[in-house]
Amino acid sequence: MNEKTMVSDALAGVNGELKTFGDIIPRTENAELRQCLKQIRSRCELSQERLYQAAREKHYYGPSAKATRDEIAHVKSLLTRPGMH
DSSP: OOHHHHHHHHHHHHHHHHHHHHHHGGGOOOHHHHHHHHHHHHHHHHHHHHHHHHHHHTTSOOOOOOOOHHHHHHHHHHHTSTTOO
16 A cells, blocks of 8 residues: 555545544534544544645645635625525
8 A cells, every 4th residue: 555545545534533523523412422432532632633734735736726715705605595504
């Protein structure tokens, strides 16, 4: 397996873990457990940032193109529609 594939696989795994934390933390009633999960999520986010930085430096990953003003306006209009809250 080449390095690019390993970095991509690692990023996919970290991204999946972060999604799981996002799903679990709000539903956790135990404050101590919730705090522990938040700390683990924070370390996971740091790992994600390091992996993305390494991937960018090696040109394995490029960030998405910036949104145009029209795209931003469209999303804002969708989010400010009545009944969206």
